[in-house]
Amino acid sequence: MSLIVQKFGGSSVGDAEGIKRVAKRIVESRKRGDDVVVVVSAMGDTTDELLDLAHQVVPSLPTGGRELDMLLTAGERISMALLAMSIKAQGAEAVSFTGSQAGMLTDDRHGAARIVSVTPGRVRDALDKGQIAIVQGFAGFNKVTGDITTLGRGGSDTSAVALAAALRADVCEIYTDVDGVFSADPRVIPRARRIPRVTSEEMLELAAGGAKVLHIRSVEYARRHGVTLHVRSSFTNDEGTIVYDPERAGSQMEEPMIVGVAHDLSEAKVTVVGTPDVPGTAARIFTIVAETGANIDMIVQNVSEAATGRTDISFTLPKEEAGGVLDALESHREAVGFEQLHYDDQIGKLALVGAGMRTNAGVSARLFKALSDADINIEMISTSEIRISVVTRADQLIDAVRVVHSAFELDADEEAVVHAGTGR
Amino acid sequence: MSLIVQKFGGSSVGDAEGIKRVAKRIVESRKRGDDVVVVVSAMGDTTDELLDLAHQVVPSLPTGGRELDMLLTAGERISMALLAMSIKAQGAEAVSFTGSQAGMLTDDRHGAARIVSVTPGRVRDALDKGQIAIVQGFAGFNKVTGDITTLGRGGSDTSAVALAAALRADVCEIYTDVDGVFSADPRVIPRARRIPRVTSEEMLELAAGGAKVLHIRSVEYARRHGVTLHVRSSFTNDEGTIVYDPERAGSQMEEPMIVGVAHDLSEAKVTVVGTPDVPGTAARIFTIVAETGANIDMIVQNVSEAATGRTDISFTLPKEEAGGVLDALESHREAVGFEQLHYDDQIGKLALVGAGMRTNAGVSARLFKALSDADINIEMISTSEIRISVVTRADQLIDAVRVVHSAFELDADEEAVVHAGTGR
Numbered sequence: 003m004s005l006i007v008q009k010f011g012g013s014s015v016g017d018a019e020g021i022k023r024v025a026k027r028i029v030e031s032r033k034r035g036d037d038v039v040v041v042v043s044a045m046g047d048t049t050d051e052l053l054d055l056a057h058q059v060v061p062s063l064p065t066g067g068r069e070l071d072m073l074l075t076a077g078e079r080i081s082m083a084l085l086a087m088s089i090k091a092q093g094a095e096a097v098s099f100t101g102s103q104a105g106m107l108t109d110d111r112h113g114a115a116r117i118v119s120v121t122p123g124r125v126r127d128a129l130d131k132g133q134i135a136i137v138q139g140f141a142g143f144n145k146v147t148g149d150i151t152t153l154g155r156g157g158s159d160t161s162a163v164a165l166a167a168a169l170r171a172d173v174c175e176i177y178t179d180v181d182g183v184f185s186a187d188p189r190v191i192p193r194a195r196r197i198p199r200v201t202s203e204e205m206l207e208l209a210a211g212g213a214k215v216l217h218i219r220s221v222e223y224a225r226r227h228g229v230t231l232h233v234r235s236s237f238t239n240d241e242g243t244i245v246y247d248p249e250r251a252g253s254q255m256e257e258p259m260i261v262g263v264a265h266d267l268s269e270a271k272v273t274v275v276g277t278p279d280v281p282g283t284a285a286r287i288f289t290i291v292a293e294t295g296a297n298i299d300m301i302v303q304n305v306s307e308a309a310t311g312r313t314d315i316s317f318t319l320p321k322e323e324a325g326g327v328l329d330a331l332e333s334h335r336e337a338v339g340f341e342q343l344h345y346d347d348q349i350g351k352l353a354l355v356g357a358g359m360r361t362n363a364g365v366s367a368r369l370f371k372a373l374s375d376a377d378i379n380i381e382m383i384s385t386s387e388i389r390i391s392v393v394t395r396a397d398q399l400i401d402a403v404r405v406v407h408s409a410f411e412l413d414a415d416e417e418a419v420v421h422a423g424t425g426r
Numbered sequence: 427m428s429l430i431v432q433k434f435g436g437s438s439v440g441d442a443e444g445i446k447r448v449a450k451r452i453v454e455s456r457k458r459g460d461d462v463v464v465v466v467s468a469m470g471d472t473t474d475e476l477l478d479l480a481h482q483v484v485p486s487l488p489t490g491g492r493e494l495d496m497l498l499t500a501g502e503r504i505s506m507a508l509l510a511m512s513i514k515a516q517g518a519e520a521v522s523f524t525g526s527q528a529g530m531l532t533d534d535r536h537g538a539a540r541i542v543s544v545t546p547g548r549v550r551d552a553l554d555k556g557q558i559a560i561v562q563g564f565a566g567f568n569k570v571t572g573d574i575t576t577l578g579r580g581g582s583d584t585s586a587v588a589l590a591a592a593l594r595a596d597v598c599e600i601y602t603d604v605d606g607v608f609s610a611d612p613r614v615i616p617r618a619r620r621i622p623r624v625t626s627e628e629m630l631e632l633a634a635g636g637a638k639v640l641h642i643r644s645v646e647y648a649r650r651h652g653v654t655l656h657v658r659s660s661f662t663n664d665e666g667t668i669v670y671d672p673e674r675a676g677s678q679m680e681e682p683m684i685v686g687v688a689h690d691l692s693e694a695k696v697t698v699v700g701t702p703d704v705p706g707t708a709a710r711i712f713t714i715v716a717e718t719g720a721n722i723d724m725i726v727q728n729v730s731e732a733a734t735g736r737t738d739i740s741f742t743l744p745k746e747e748a749g750g751v752l753d754a755l756e757s758h759r760e761a762v763g764f765e766q767l768h769y770d771d772q773i774g775k776l777a778l779v780g781a782g783m784r785t786n787a788g789v790s791a792r793l794f795k796a797l798s799d800a801d802i803n804i805e806m807i808s809t810s811e812i813r814i815s816v817v818t819r820a821d822q823l824i825d826a827v828r829v830v831h832s833a834f835e836l837d838a839d840e841e842a843v844v845h846a847g848t849g850r
Contacts, residue, residue: 018482052504058442059508060515069514072522073507076500080476083497084483090493091484098496103572124572148527148548 004172005129006031009041009139009162013179014236015081016046024177024236025088028134032094037129039169041139041162042085044077052077066113071141071152075101078138078158086136095133099124101141101150105168106161108142108151115142115151117160117223120168137165156217163220167227174229176216177236182243183208183215185262185412190400194407195414197243197261202231204261204355205245207389210299211353212266221245248357259358259365260410265403266351267396269299270324271382273316274331276341279306286338287315287331294330296323300351300384300391312341316382318393321347349381350399353391354406366390372409378402428596429553430455433465433563433586437603438660439505440470448601448660449512452558456518461553463593465563465586466509468501476501490537495565495576499525502562502582510560519557523548525565525574529592530585532566532575539566539575541584541647544592561589580641587644591651598653600640601660606667607632607639609686609836614824618831619838621667621685626655628685628779629669631813634723635777636690645669672781683782683789684834689827690775691820693723694748695806697740698755700765703730710762711739711755718754720747724775724808724815736765740806742817745771773805774823777815778830790814796833802826 008028015021024042032038052073056063063070082098089096105121128135139158142151153160159176166174183205184194200208202225209218215233224231228250234242277283284303291298299318306313319327324345331343359365369390373380378401382393394402407413432452439445448466456462476497480487487494506522513520529545552559563582566575577584583600590598607629608618624632626649633642639657648655652674658666701707708727715722723742730737743751748769755767783789793814797804802825806817818826831837 018479021483055442055504056508056511059445059512062515063511067511069507069510069520069522072524073504073511076503076507079500079503080479080497083493083500084480086493087480087487087491087497088483091486096493098493100496100574150524 003035003037005037005039005169007039007041007162007166007169007171007174008177009158009175010043010177010236011158011179012043012046012048014177015042015085018084020045021081021084021088025085025092027236028085029089029092029094032134039125039129039135039137039165039171040085041137041158041165042078042081043139043158044074045081045084048077048080049074066111068112068149071112071150074152075138075141075150078140082136082138089134089136095131096136097128097133098136098138099128100138101161102143104135104137104165106137106142106164107145108153110144110147110149110151112149112151114154115144117142117153117164120164122165122168125165125169137161156219159217159220160223163223163227163229163231166229167223171229173232174224175232175234176220177234178215179235179237180215181235181238181240182233183213183245183262186403186407187213187265190265191403191407192417193413195412196240198241199244199246200261201248201357202245204357204388205231207353207355207386208262208264211264211355211389211391212268212351213262213264216245258356259362260354260356260412262355262412263403263407263410264353264355265399266353267399268320269318269349269351270321270345270347271316271318271349271393272324272327272331273314273344273346274338274340275314275344276310276312277315278339279311279313283338284315286334290330290334290338291317291327294323294326296320296327300382300393302382302384318349318351318382348396350394350396350402351391352394352399352402352406353389354410355389357388359388359390368409369406372405373402376401376405378405427459427461429461429463429593431463431465431586431590431593431595431598432601433582433599434467434601434660435582435603436467436470436472438601439466439509442508444469445505445508445512449509449516451660452509453513453516453518456558463549463553463559463561463589463595464509465561465582465589466502466505467563467582468498469505472501472504473498490535492536492573495536495574498576499562499565499574502564506560506562513558513560519555520560521552521557522560522562523552524562524567525585526567528559528561528589530561530566530588531569532577534568534571534573534575536573536575538578539568541566541577541588544588546589546592549589549593561585580643583641583644584647587647587651587653587655590653591647595653597656598648599656599658600644601658602639603659603661604639605659605662605664606657607637607669607686610827610831611637611689614689615827615831616841617837619836620664622665623668623670624685625672625781626669628781628812629655631777631779631810632686632688635688635779635813635815636692636775637686637688640669682780683786684778684780684836686779686836687827687831687834688777688779689823690777691823692744693742693773693775694745694769694771695740695742695773695817696748696751696755697738697768697770698762698764699738699768700734700736701739702763703735703737707762708739710758714754714758714762715741715751718747718750720744720751724806724817726806726808742773742775742806772820773817774820774826775815775817776823776826776830777813778834779813781812783812783814792833793830796829797826800825800829802829
């Protein structure tokens, strides 16, 4: 008998029919004899509808905040209660738990709370009684203030992984609207191939590179706590993708050189032009940037022009964080001593990922040649041991993904089936 | 400085505009220097929409239950969070509390929980900090199971009254969509008159007689704990109605003879025909009825027919409880020894209420004459010290209310203004 944590996203429980379908699936898992803990997101667009209501009431609503967490957690409360009801109506025992009841203890950063400990005593009691435990995704509880918190983006996935870790579950199944992790986004590369197994390290790079199927935070948590993830579609019975830690799994399997190509159109590039080429300049710039809370991705510094003693520093970051960063830099122009700021939101990022890169020479050469053959200009390059990222013009990005996907022989024989929508 | 509890029903917070309007009102109260605790219902039709969703998922959904309470409390959670946000946006400090956080402790009867104690420590702390405390109406918490409960019908009013009692508030203001308590329902008697002051005893009789403005349970709770209620419209600044305890208030004021006429079309009449006229028959019948959980209202037993030694017993009860009662009686036909069961759902009930009845003879004669002059037949009569109730044909009830209202000179000079909708 195994202990399985199953997480269902908002698109899986979009309406009453979705709830019943998911409940049926859960009951089938239970009937196979496993202990089942379920983490559920808010139904379909509920979170957006609640946010919209909040903006109607307070047009200039600040993000985060105690009352916003109180509001948004109503969404998961509705879906978890309905799911428990549906499971009971289908003949199994179920009981729903709020984040607080499930012992999901966090700090007090409303809207982006960090898990400090997970004490799922009531969940375990429910399992001991043969019940299916349904846990509110996204929601936490701060013991000091006694207040409800939310985990922010990727929250429900993180709830599921944290529960799986605390309960020492055999696997954490993440049900979504795609059939697993693909070698590229099947919505833009129809011949993308499902990846049967991927290491958590590779998955982290894919998520950081823009793959939407798993949020980077939950993958990180899973890797740190040795939780095996199983990404599956809630609409099919396909095998999905296992995300595992090769060391813990004791795997002797030779890893494929490349697992996939991620892409991302959500970033912009900021260039700080004409900065003094002296020690401490980069530190000054990125201290100012860090104070805005922005998440910097790639950083590139040009070769200094000896004649002027000046250089340019470029970095990429999420578009919605650019305004604050530009304002902050502008207000420190004299202290930093730069000449100009350039802002470019027409960029795209491609990330080629594979643990086999470590032992295979020539991957970058093959990548650059494929792009060059397609007349696609590379504007920035950044690498890790198992990833190469390049920045291109936004309107060339999908072409870039296509030619790279082919160049590394990732194309499948058949086109993937894509379902609509994405969960949180 | 006073401490005021204000309760706003669902119709007062039907949409974002309603929330903002109510928030403005609350902020104005706070600015007058009073400490303010607010209890709020779910927005508009939210509760019905959640129930509808539950029925889509489980068509044969049982009433009550842990998961249904989890589901329904999402409604009040949404409205209280939005209200707190709106108050803060309008420049005052506010913090929302769930039933559990506000110390609303109940037994574990899901869907119809009884309050066992109220320990509003966090509410008091918020007031001490100068904050407005927003409390989730309808919701409670059972300490033994650690589960969320709901108070059932009239729940939010009861939440408000219980908090007012625990906090020793100076007054509990119940904001609704009418301008107070009227001498008759202004929707059917346009010349109904607002009652400026009514004793809690009279209010109990009016509520029991079918007046919808306050739920009988909250009036009972207020009377037992000496809470003064103030029923007001959230749409106007009219004076509304004070519901008070004359003994506690030390009032020397002469009470008016009649305060109003309530009516009720929600009941049906059951007649047990040909029961043995021997001691114990009524006890047997009403023991069977009580076991179904039905709420019996009026009971009338005919004079026995000496020739047969048999008599008829009639009683009224809410229509939706009649099916279970008829089934229960039918299955005990032999044990009770009755001949037939009659069921009549075409009845109406009128209740004339006034504390002055105690010291005024001739009230019943005047009532019966008014009905007789209008050719309205009386089918049942029941009285208390301060109330006379009669049952008529359903289609004659509104006429009956009209002629009685006039006969006791309750008609106002002008027609009342009626707003749409009713809160919970």
